Amino acid sequence: MKINxxxxxxxxxSAAELNEELVAAKKELFNLRFQNATNQLDNTSRIKEVRKNIARIQTVIAQKNA
Structure with missing residues (x-):
């Protein structure tokens, strides 16, 4: 139920807030990938979680624009 x-x-x-959240999520994903590459990332499942959140944000943005 947390996802819902x-x-x-x-x-x-709003659309502006969603765009801000999207940028923040993409930055987080970028940092997680670097941590993973340098073997500093303990919770690798966080990458998958952030990717899915980015997709959710993009979906809501598309729904608002439609």
């Missing part, structure tokens, strides 16, 4: 709550929170945000 996250998506509902995304749907309540």
């Amino acid at each position: 709550k996250y998506v509902e929170d995304l749907k309540a945000k």
Whole structure:
């Protein structure tokens, strides 16, 4: 149910807020990839989680633009 709550929170945000969140998520993914490459990342499943969150944000943005 946490995912549904996250998506509902995304749907309540404006387009500008969604874009800010998208940029932040992409930066986090970038940093996680670097940590993984240098063997500093302990929780590798976080990469998958962030990628899915980016997709969720992009989906909500597309729905708002449609």
